[in-house]
Amino acid sequence: xxxxxxxxxxxxxxxxxxxxxxxxxxxxxxxxxxxxxxxxxxxxxxxxxxxxxxxxxxxxxxxxxxxxxxxxxxxxxxxxxxxxxxxxxxxxxxxxxxxxxxxxxxxxxxxxxxxxxxxxxxxxxxxxxxxxxxxxxxxxxxxxxxxxxxxxxxxxxxxxxxxxxxxxxxxxxxxxxxxxxxxxxxxxxxxxxxxxxxxxxxxxxxxxxxxxxxxxxxxxxxxxxxxxxxxxxxxxxxxxxxxxxxxxxxxxxxxxxxxxxxxxxxxxxxxxxxxxxxxxxxxxxxxxxxxxxxxxxxxxxxxxxxxxxxxxxxxxxxxxxxxxxxxxxxxxxxxxxxxxxxxxxxxxxxxxxxxxxxxxxxxxxxxxxxxxxxxxxxxxxxxxxxxxxxxxxxxxxxxxxxxxxxxxxxxxxxxxxxxxxxxxxxxxxxxxxxxxxxxxxxxxxxxxxxxxxxxx
Amino acid sequence: xxxxxxxxxxxxxxxxxxxxxxxxxxxxxxxxxxxxxxxxxxxxxxxxxxxxxxxxxxxxxxxxxxxxxxxxxxxxxxxxxxxxxxxxxxxxxxxxxxxxxxxxxxxxxxxxxxxxxxxxxxxxxxxxxxxxxxxxxxxxxxxxxxxxxxxxxxxxxxxxxxxxxxxxxxxxxxxxxxxxxxxxxxxxxxxxxxxxxxxxxxxxxxxxxxxxxxxxxxxxxxxxxxxxxxxxxxxxxxxxxxxxxxxxxxxxxxxxxxxxxxxxxxxxxxxxxxxxxxxxxxxxxxxxxxxxxxxxxxxxxxxxxxxxxxxxxxxxxxxxxxxxxxxxxxxxxxxxxxxxxxxxxxxxxxxxxxxxxxxxxxxxxxxxxxxxxxxxxxxxxxxxxxxxxxxxxxxxxxxxxxxxxxxxxxxxxxxxxxxxxxxxxxxxxxxxxxxxxxxxxxxxxxxxxxxxxxxxxxxxxxxxxxxxxxxxxxxxxxxxxxx
Numbered sequence: 001x002x003x004x005x006x007x008x009x010x011x012x013x014x015x016x017x018x019x020x021x022x023x024x025x026x027x028x029x030x031x032x033x034x035x036x037x038x039x040x041x042x043x044x045x046x047x048x049x050x051x052x053x054x055x056x057x058x059x060x061x062x063x064x065x066x067x068x069x070x071x072x073x074x075x076x077x078x079x080x081x082x083x084x085x086x087x088x089x090x091x092x093x094x095x096x097x098x099x100x101x102x103x104x105x106x107x108x109x110x111x112x113x114x115x116x117x118x119x120x121x122x123x124x125x126x127x128x129x130x131x132x133x134x135x136x137x138x139x140x141x142x143x144x145x146x147x148x149x150x151x152x153x154x155x156x157x158x159x160x161x162x163x164x165x166x167x168x169x170x171x172x173x174x175x176x177x178x179x180x181x182x183x184x185x186x187x188x189x190x191x192x193x194x195x196x197x198x199x200x201x202x203x204x205x206x207x208x209x210x211x212x213x214x215x216x217x218x219x220x221x222x223x224x225x226x227x228x229x230x231x232x233x234x235x236x237x238x239x240x241x242x243x244x245x246x247x248x249x250x251x252x253x254x255x256x257x258x259x260x261x262x263x264x265x266x267x268x269x270x271x272x273x274x275x276x277x278x279x280x281x282x283x284x285x286x287x288x289x290x291x292x293x294x295x296x297x298x299x300x301x302x303x304x305x306x307x308x309x310x311x312x313x314x315x316x317x318x319x320x321x322x323x324x325x326x327x328x329x330x331x332x333x334x335x336x337x338x339x340x341x342x343x344x345x346x347x348x349x350x351x352x353x354x355x356x357x358x359x360x361x362x363x364x365x366x367x368x369x370x371x372x373x374x375x376x377x378x379x380x381x382x383x384x385x386x387x388x389x390x391x392x393x394x395x396x397x398x399x400x401x402x403x404x405x406x407x408x409x410x411x412x413x414x415x416x417x418x419x420x421x422x423x424x425x426x427x428x429x430x431x432x433x434x435x436x437x438x439x440x441x442x443x444x445x446x447x448x449x450x451x452x453x454x455x456x
Numbered sequence: 457x458x459x460x461x462x463x464x465x466x467x468x469x470x471x472x473x474x475x476x477x478x479x480x481x482x483x484x485x486x487x488x489x490x491x492x493x494x495x496x497x498x499x500x501x502x503x504x505x506x507x508x509x510x511x512x513x514x515x516x517x518x519x520x521x522x523x524x525x526x527x528x529x530x531x532x533x534x535x536x537x538x539x540x541x542x543x544x545x546x547x548x549x550x551x552x553x554x555x556x557x558x559x560x561x562x563x564x565x566x567x568x569x570x571x572x573x574x575x576x577x578x579x580x581x582x583x584x585x586x587x588x589x590x591x592x593x594x595x596x597x598x599x600x601x602x603x604x605x606x607x608x609x610x611x612x613x614x615x616x617x618x619x620x621x622x623x624x625x626x627x628x629x630x631x632x633x634x635x636x637x638x639x640x641x642x643x644x645x646x647x648x649x650x651x652x653x654x655x656x657x658x659x660x661x662x663x664x665x666x667x668x669x670x671x672x673x674x675x676x677x678x679x680x681x682x683x684x685x686x687x688x689x690x691x692x693x694x695x696x697x698x699x700x701x702x703x704x705x706x707x708x709x710x711x712x713x714x715x716x717x718x719x720x721x722x723x724x725x726x727x728x729x730x731x732x733x734x735x736x737x738x739x740x741x742x743x744x745x746x747x748x749x750x751x752x753x754x755x756x757x758x759x760x761x762x763x764x765x766x767x768x769x770x771x772x773x774x775x776x777x778x779x780x781x782x783x784x785x786x787x788x789x790x791x792x793x794x795x796x797x798x799x800x801x802x803x804x805x806x807x808x809x810x811x812x813x814x815x816x817x818x819x820x821x822x823x824x825x826x827x828x829x830x831x832x833x834x835x836x837x838x839x840x841x842x843x844x845x846x847x848x849x850x851x852x853x854x855x856x857x858x859x860x861x862x863x864x865x866x867x868x869x870x871x872x873x874x875x876x877x878x879x880x881x882x883x884x885x886x887x888x889x890x891x892x893x894x895x896x897x898x899x900x901x902x903x904x905x906x907x908x909x910x911x912x913x914x915x916x917x918x919x920x921x922x923x924x925x926x927x928x929x930x931x932x933x934x935x936x937x938x939x
Contacts, residue, residue: 034915034916036915037548038723038725038727040548041517041548041550042544042545042548044915045541045542046521046814047534050523050524050812064500066504069505079504085579086501089580089583090496121544122540125541145727149915175727177727179726181723255600255639256601331501332503371853372853372854374850374851376849379641379643384851384862385851386851386854388730388853388854405853407851407884432917433916451884452884453858454853454858455733456855
């Protein structure tokens with residue numbers, strides 16, 4: 001059955017529920033090709049395609065959600081029954097405001113690449129081969145590994161208030177590691193990028209960058225302690241992604257553990273720190289609606305250093321008494337329980353060139369990316385994690401050589417408060433199925449606490 | 457019959473002339489998640505999925521394709537797509553793919569032994585249990601958030617391969633837990649039971665959830681969350697550390713289980729999960745820990761989330777020594793990695809988390825064997841130290857060496873006895889030094905098989921369900937501090 005007719009039929013189902021029962025339904029159709037490579041060869045190529053239906057029912061403030069991959073009439077009837085059965089046993093959500101209405105702002109069109117959405121297995125493989133070739137030409141003898149993800153998502157939301165909205169997005173994402181495991185200690189370099197159009201992924205650049213970042217000399221040990229840091233874009237993106245959850249998620253605000261709940265409207269960073277969440281921007285992988293059909297928009301999170309408010313979905317807008325911001329996650333997704341989170345972050349570039357960032361760091365540590373980052377203290381935005389794939393010492397304004405990887409235990413807010421310089425070139429990173437993407441530049445912060453070191 | 461689709465897919469792959477093919481049909485794959493958060497329903501979701509995955513191997517490369525649309529036409533197309541991928545990937549190959557010849561072929565059926573089907577328990581009863589438990593967490597105004605949650609999974613799978621292996625399995629798993637978060641100013645303290653991140657999990661029926669007695673433990677959980685707000689910070693320094701079973705299970709997971717995955721060791725996961733400090737030639741010579749350290753990968757352990765009949769390459773479940781008397785004794789392996797290392801056969805640990813993912817090396821039930829000390833005996837002789845349990849944060853480097861773990865709860869140990877609460881306890885170290893510092897291991901009374909349903913690995917990401925049996929144990933000279 002064509003997608004359009006299927007959505008129409010679901011809208012009829014949602015509107016045809018008994019009095020006092022409302023619902024929203026979301027059909028998601030996606031197709032992705034993943035090409036993993038390691039040890040210089042493609043070792044795990046994968047194509048997946050699928051479609052599923054998520055049906056959420058509200059009966060007197062009681063909500064239940066059921067999903068299915070069976071989109072036949074029988075399948076739809078079954079999933080509606082399952083959602084209603086769950087709703088009937090649910091505790092009442094006293095502040096549930098109802099589902100979004102069609103009269104809310106209409107979604108604007110966002111960028112989409114048909115060539116990206118319909119990539120063939122051979123074309124996707126060719127992107128990986130271009131990365132491999134570029135890296136191998138710059139780092140003969142290096143071991144090359146990484147991944148390419150290319151595909152698209154098409155989703156449509158209808159609800160019993162009459163809302164009927166659709167959105168599709170395409171995405172391409174790649175990352176590459178070049179390492180020399182035979183050296184003692186080993187050395188490695190990294191690069192990554194993303195775009196909504198695979199033609200603009202620049203695979204040769206990614207392969208070349210990773211190879212060129214592999215240090216010639218052996219990493220030396222440095223004492224853990226507090227250093228000025230130059231954080232490359234992937235490292236900045238990791239910190240911002242955590243801040244989005246800890247500081248701007250509606251659930252954290254409602255439950256009182258948000259690290260920013262007492263700092264809204266206050267200065268938390270210099271004016272050079274300007275962060276928005278903008279799922280319509282072509283600088284991220286755009287998506288015109290959230291999982292509840294609310295139109296996405298540009299939401300200031302840190303406006304020239306001043307903290308903005310939390311983002312919302314239907315449930316948190318009711319709990320907080322704030323308007324919908326268009327940040328609902330699929331309620332059935334693993335992250336759905338944590339509520340709305342900004343997932344299309346754009347940190348405004350500054351005006352510092354790369355050489356200026358290094359020069360002005362004067363003495364400190366350059367971090368390419370972080371590994372295995374976890375929350376230590378949510379109320380203070382303290383995280384811990386490791387550096388990896390290119391950690392360098394900067395002395396007298398020059399990169400003097402690699403250092404062994406370090407563990408940090410540091411507050412994201414403290415790091416942003418110490419921002420001294422922001423790079424002029426932004427880099428986009430994205431999750432593997434492009435549900436979230438972040439565009440940010442490199443950044444220099446005055447102090448960053450490293451609490452231990454590892455052996456390599 | 458949906459299983460007839462397996463033959464369709466295998467025939468389509470064979471017709472393309474591949475060296476090997478295997479097909480997994482998963483239908484249905486059911487999941488139920490019920491949770492009460494602050495008196496409201498934070499998540500009442502059920503899902504019903506199905507799909508078929510085809511994996512093919514040419515002389516030089518793998519290809520994998522999956523579809524959720526179960527018709528003969530779509531599964532044929534998936535098989536042909538897998539072959540196209542393998543042929544395209546073969547352009548980057550440097551030689552033939554290694555592959556073990558396993559005994560068999562194996563055929564059979566496997567099913568979880570359960571008394572009470574969790575999907576047949578009335579939802580009202582489950583919600584009433586959760587709501588009761590969640591309500592009891594709110595012992596005072598400081599408890600800003602309480603959660604009681606229940607999860608159930610039910611996966612029916614058919615497997616067949618071109619070398620003749622085939623099996624059918626139905627695996628049912630459940631879990632539940634409670635968690636209270638107390639807040640005062642910027643101080644946030646969370647306490648959970650029976651463990652953090654959703655509680656405890658088992659391959660079993662609803663009888664396991666009843667046995668957790670969540671309403672009975674909830675009030676104590678709430679009180680301890682509030683008490684932590686007033687507790688002094690964990691002292692800083694090098695000291696004797698006693699870990700409870702729950703935290704030690706995660707320590708095993710992060711610093712042993714992942715480190716002995718042979719795909720990591722051979723570089724297949726280098727760009728994402730990382731590699732390992734364990735060398736491929738370390739069996740029998742690498743000193744992993746003290747002589748009291750005995751670890752097995754046991755895919756036959758009753759009730760484990762990593763227990764099954766056959767893995768997703770058709771290899772039977774096994775019990776494999778990993779560390780024996782402190783020395784590396786084995787790896788977690790697949791057919792390809794075992795052959796690459798010249799091992800006789802696979803240890804049977806290649807698993808996928810659904811039909812739309814290709815199998816990877818995943819932990820089964822990685823268990824630290826119990827020792828001979830009661831819990832009180834672990835404390836004896838400790839003039840000053842710290843007891844920690846229930847994980848709060850965890851992080852380890854990409855070779856599984858440098859780790860830092862925080863726990864929800866910690867208490868001072870003073871002259872052989874547990875003392876007052878301390879908060880935000882963190883311990884850190886390097887994997888081999890840490891395990892070599894283990895000078896006493898708790899006995900069977902301190903040992904528990906913990907289920908972890910959230911082990912991430914692979915691209916696209918896969919979430920494995922694994923278990924870890926662990927006792928309490930004592931470690932000397934460990935760096936601790938308040939975070």
